[in-house]
Amino acid sequence: MNDAVVHVAELRKTFDVPEREAGLKAATKGLVRRKTKEVRAVDGISFDIAPGEIVGFLGPNGAGKTTTLKMLSGLLYVSSGDAQVLGHVPSKRERDFLRRIALVMGNRNQLQWDLPALDSFELNRSIYRIPREHFLRNRDELVELLEVGDLVKKPVRQLSLGERMKVEIVGSLLHQPQVLFLDEPTIGLDVTMQKRIREFVAEYRQRHGATVMLTSHYMADVEALCERVIVIHHGKILFDGKLGALSNTFAAWKTITAAMENGASDLSSYGEVIHRDGDLVTLRVPKADTARVTARLLAEQAVLDLNVEDPPIEDVIELVFAQENRS
Amino acid sequence: MRALVSTMRAELVGAGGVVERNYYLTKRYIWWDVAWFLWTVANTLTIVFIAKGIEASGGNLDVNRTMTTLLIGAVVWAYLGILFEFLMETVAWERWEGTIEYTFMAPLSRAMHLAGQGVFAIAYGLLRATFLFCVCAFLFFDLTMPNAQFFPAFVVLLVSSVSFIGIGMMMSVLPLISPEKGTQLGFVAQGTLLVVSGVYYPVEVLPQWMQWIATISPATYALDGIREAILEGQGLTAMWDELLPLMIIGVVSIPLGLWVFSRGEQYAKKHGKLKRSG
Numbered sequence: 001m002n003d004a005v006v007h008v009a010e011l012r013k014t015f016d017v018p019e020r021e022a023g024l025k026a027a028t029k030g031l032v033r034r035k036t037k038e039v040r041a042v043d044g045i046s047f048d049i050a051p052g053e054i055v056g057f058l059g060p061n062g063a064g065k066t067t068t069l070k071m072l073s074g075l076l077y078v079s080s081g082d083a084q085v086l087g088h089v090p091s092k093r094e095r096d097f098l099r100r101i102a103l104v105m106g107n108r109n110q111l112q113w114d115l116p117a118l119d120s121f122e123l124n125r126s127i128y129r130i131p132r133e134h135f136l137r138n139r140d141e142l143v144e145l146l147e148v149g150d151l152v153k154k155p156v157r158q159l160s161l162g163e164r165m166k167v168e169i170v171g172s173l174l175h176q177p178q179v180l181f182l183d184e185p186t187i188g189l190d191v192t193m194q195k196r197i198r199e200f201v202a203e204y205r206q207r208h209g210a211t212v213m214l215t216s217h218y219m220a221d222v223e224a225l226c227e228r229v230i231v232i233h234h235g236k237i238l239f240d241g242k243l244g245a246l247s248n249t250f251a252a253w254k255t256i257t258a259a260m261e262n263g264a265s266d267l268s269s270y271g272e273v274i275h276r277d278g279d280l281v282t283l284r285v286p287k288a289d290t291a292r293v294t295a296r297l298l299a300e301q302a303v304l305d306l307n308v309e310d311p312p313i314e315d316v317i318e319l320v321f322a323q324e325n326r327s
Numbered sequence: 328m329r330a331l332v333s334t335m336r337a338e339l340v341g342a343g344g345v346v347e348r349n350y351y352l353t354k355r356y357i358w359w360d361v362a363w364f365l366w367t368v369a370n371t372l373t374i375v376f377i378a379k380g381i382e383a384s385g386g387n388l389d390v391n392r393t394m395t396t397l398l399i400g401a402v403v404w405a406y407l408g409i410l411f412e413f414l415m416e417t418v419a420w421e422r423w424e425g426t427i428e429y430t431f432m433a434p435l436s437r438a439m440h441l442a443g444q445g446v447f448a449i450a451y452g453l454l455r456a457t458f459l460f461c462v463c464a465f466l467f468f469d470l471t472m473p474n475a476q477f478f479p480a481f482v483v484l485l486v487s488s489v490s491f492i493g494i495g496m497m498m499s500v501l502p503l504i505s506p507e508k509g510t511q512l513g514f515v516a517q518g519t520l521l522v523v524s525g526v527y528y529p530v531e532v533l534p535q536w537m538q539w540i541a542t543i544s545p546a547t548y549a550l551d552g553i554r555e556a557i558l559e560g561q562g563l564t565a566m567w568d569e570l571l572p573l574m575i576i577g578v579v580s581i582p583l584g585l586w587v588f589s590r591g592e593q594y595a596k597k598h599g600k601l602k603r604s605g
Contacts, residue, residue: 015599067599075428077597091596098434108603110429112348114355119348126344127433129337155355 004048004084005179005211006072011081013042013067013235041067043235044081054205054212056226056243060321064235065215066105069181072213073103085179099128102177106184109156109164110171117152117167121174128175135174142170146200162193169197173204180204182214186221198224219313233321247310250320254290255309256283261302270297279304284311341435345443346450349413353451364455371401371463374527392558395470398463399553400526403546406456406484407491407521411513413448414495417441419502419510425603437592438585441499445492453484474560482563483552486573490545493580494520500591506600520546545576 016036020026042064049055059065070076071083074090074097083090088097111120125135143149146166151159159167165185173180182201186194198221205212216222222229222243229246231239239246256271260279267273270293271285285293290308297303310316353360378393417440421427430440464470498516502509523537524530524546530538541547552569555561563570595601 070428073428073432075432075596075601076599077593093434095434098432103428103432105428108425108428110426112352112426113424115348115351119351123344123348124433126347127341127435129340129434 003051005051005053005086006047006049006213007082007084008048008068008072009046009082011042011045011068011071011083012040012079013064013071013076014079015039015041040235042071045232045235045237046081047230047237047240049211049213051211052205052209053228054201054214054226056222056229057213057215057232058222058229058317059215059232063232065232066183068232069103069183069213069215073101073181074098075103099175100177101179101181102172102175103181104169104172104183104185106165106187109168111156111164111168113157114155116154117148117156117171120156120171121152124171124174130175138174138176139170142173145203146170146196162189165189165193165197169200176208178208178210180210180212182212182216184216185214186216186218194218194220201225219317223313231317231320238320243313244310246313246320247316248287250323251311251316252287253284253311254287255311256285256290256294256297257281257307257309258283258297258301258303259305261304265301267297267301338436338439341433342439342443342446345435345440346447349444349447349451353447364458367405367455367459368462368467371398371405371459372467374398374401375463375468391471394468395464395472395558396554397527398460398468398470399557400521400550401463402456402460403484403550403553404517404521404526405459406452407517407546409452409455410445410448410488410491411495411498411517413444413451414441414492414499415502415510415513417444417499422502422506422603427601427603431592431601437589441492441496441585441588445495448495449485449488449492452488453481456484472557474558476556476560476562479561479563479566480553480556483549483556483566483569483573486570486577487545487549487552489577490573490580493577493582493584494545496581496584497587500588503588503591503595504600506602520544523547525550543576545573545580548573548576 015038017039018030018034019037020030020035045064045068057065057068067076071078072085072090074093077091086097086100088094090097111117121135121139124130125132130138143152146169148163148166148170151163151167152170156164156167169185180201185201186197189197201212201214202225204210212225214221214225226243228241229239229243230237231246239249241249255274258267258281260267260281262279265281267281267283271283271289273281274284275282283293294306294308297306311319375394375397378388378390378397381388381393382390418427421430433440464472494516498513501512505512523533523540524544525533525541526546530541530547533541548569552566552573555566555569592601
């Protein structure tokens with residue numbers, strides 16, 4: 001893909017991690033000869049992201065998500081392979097590149113804790129060379145969109161986690177980046193705040209045509225924002241495609257939830273009963289058999305209502321990782 | 328040419344932003360700084376009292392002159408401490424606060440980033456050093472300095488600051504490559520620099536190998552120049568023996584400091600050391 005905003009080919013990152021056995025003897029031995037183990041944090045991944053695309057980058061802890069985002073932001077050098085963002089090699093720290101990207105990390109902060117966010121915004125204005133009138137316009141627009149007018153004058157230390165995240169986002173977007181790397185932006189936030197951040201990301205992308213790469217452990221974030229997901233585990237890509245195709249590829253079943261006239265009926269001959277709540281019964285059936293089982297249920301049982309669904313995305317992701325671990 | 332001027336201007340604005348942020352942070356902690364200033368005063372007094380102690384135990388010395396000599400050493404020690412602290416904090420403080428990744432991702436050249444740190448450190452350090460000198464010399468001991476030329480002394484300290492900043496840049500790489508203990512090594516560097524430079528004694532009393540190191544230490548020329556200005560009343564024109572080496576060391580140490588820092592940054596980015604701690 002030539003016009004890709006993010007281009008990654010055979011990207012690898014390895015670290016030499018020190019390791020030793022427990023105990024005094026091993027510790028003393030380590031003084032003379034330190035043993036290290038090579039860890040492949042990212043192991044030959046390739047993908048392209050088109051302009052304006054919003055991609056979910058999923059994986060369990062230690063899968064290589066943050067390492068990848070750091071390489072794409074120029075904070076880590078690649079061990080081998082190719083990474084380009086907006087046509088730039090991130091590690092070169094070209095100003096034109098740095099001024100067009102933003103990395104937002106949910107568990108880090110760019111705003112000084114002891115200063116009101118407004119002071120840190122001023123620093124960003126100087127560093128990102130934002131003309132004052134643009135700066136004021138962007139700042140006021142973001143402050144309004146995220147409803148943080150009362151918060152930006154308080155020292156960041158005194159804000160709640162959710163409030164801090166919102167002002168962090170304002171700080172990261174003052175220079176209107178074209179590419180956003182969002183690393184767990186909703187981590188630790190309550191459901192309402194998560195929703196607000198999701199809505200904001202969608203709105204920002206729509207307004208500015210930004211390309212977004214998002215990592216999150218909350219599938220609600222991914223489902224609300226991403227059409228495409230890349231699943232990474234042990235540094236390797238397991239899946240790259242439409243979110244809807246993920247369950248088709250990895251989950252060989254669907255769930256049928258039926259409201260029965262008599263909830264006591266034995267439905268085990270139709271599929272695996274995975275949940276029963278009064279007259280509401282949930283069955284897991286092989287995907288290929290879904291139509292046949294549904295028809296049988298309707299014909300043979302007193303069904304009041306029936307709903308066929310793909311399995312929840314959390315279950316599918318869990319299944320993907322479980323399959324990978326087994327292999 | 329216009330592009331170059333524009334880039335330079337933008338870089339200076341960025342460095343100005345770093346200075347401004349340091350001002351805000353210092354202002355935020357101003358009462359802590361007052362507390363630290365009191366500690367520095369106490370520390371300086373313990374050193375200056377040594378001259379009185381020697382006299383009281385029967386030593387034959389010009390007490391006023393010795394006290395002034397010791398005071399100048401203690402003030403330069405404190406000044407160097409402030410410069411190194413600010414430069415070490417370029418990495419250490421940001422690592423602790425969790426802002427290090429963002430700072431190193433910002434579109435500001437490392438030279439201007441460090442220059443912003445250095446300029447504020449010099450301004451703040453000079454202010455603190457002046458206060459410290461005045462409080463100890465005039466408020467506490469009532470020292471007499473009939474020949475003192477304060478402006479040349481100030482200029483010598485300012486010129487030597489360029490070299491100190493260069494060395495500070497080299498030191499600030501330590502917390503970059505060693506997140507756990509790198510900051511403490513800055514104190515080792517500060518002490519080592521001053522011990523060979525005649526901080527409280529003439530360089531001539533040192534072993535020969537230390538005297539050789541003293542010739543390449545900017546602190547040697549800074550201490551000599553300041554003492555000549557305050558004790559002997561030397562003017563700037565008579566101080567080329569100090570100013571010239573300071574300028575030469577400054578011209579060498581700044582690019583060397585930047586080079587060392589850039590190598591440290593590359594190492595940190597290769598080994599994944601650019602992350603928060605604490």
